[in-house]
């Protein structure tokens with residue numbers, strides 16, 4: 001569920017808490033939460049410094065540093081449906097254990113004191129679909145650049161030009177046939193086409209652009225694709241400014257909820273009145289996902 005704005009918010013709230021700290025301990029309470037196995041995971045991350053926290057698509061990335069400031073590899077957290085990453089200050093009191101277990105963590109990283117006390121980084125995940133992957137430094141085998149999911153991610157929507165966006169959806173050349181018949185929402189959800197957009201922001205952007213989720217991408221004019229691109233950028237930017245959308249589980253690294261759910265105009269509004277024209281919003285399945293749209297405002 002966490003999409004680009006939620007993962008961006010987690011990265012921003014986590015960075016201030018954990019950057020420059022050393023990873024002193026690795027407690028894995030659920031071995032299915034980590035890749036590779038426990039011994040290899042520990043060997044990759046123990047004693048490394050968290051140099052920088054950022055995001056690629058819906059992946060949260062912790063860039064690690066080894067001794068002497070050398071590249072120390074990467075931890076990539078795939079939050080999937082209900083994953084949370086929390087930073088909890090260590091109080092060095094017995095209350096710590098209770099405070100940690102209340103979050104039902106799958107993994108706990110114990111981080112060094114930075115002058116203001118130690119810190120725990122928790123990975124919690126009620127539905128247990130998420131994963132914490134550790135990768136070796138460099139670009140060879142075992143590095144993040146060799147992970148197919150990461151390597152094949154499409155471009156970042158906030159770093160694209162309108163022209164590049166159109167090229168992602170309908171490239172010229174041999175592969176254009178299949179893509180041009182695809183439904184626009186299916187392409188927006190495909191992380192290999194464009195990274196970071198999921199069901200919420202696809203529905204919201206398509207509503208704002210006046211395009212039905214099941215419109216054939218290849219049939220959309222340049223003008224309409226440009227309008228969609230502008231809608232994607234504006235909805236993602238606004239959602240980041242609101243610290244993401246909290247509809248169920250999502251919280252930032254401080255445990256705080258986002259507020260963009262208060263600005264939803266399409267997502268989850270099937271059967272309700274369109275905020276623009278008053279028509280009843282409809283839902284249908286596109287690319288296996290429930291998609292909500294206004295039959296009056298959104299035309300193919």
Ligand SMILES: [Zn+2]
Pocket residue numbers: 274275276277278279294295296297298
């Ligand atoms: Zn409408």
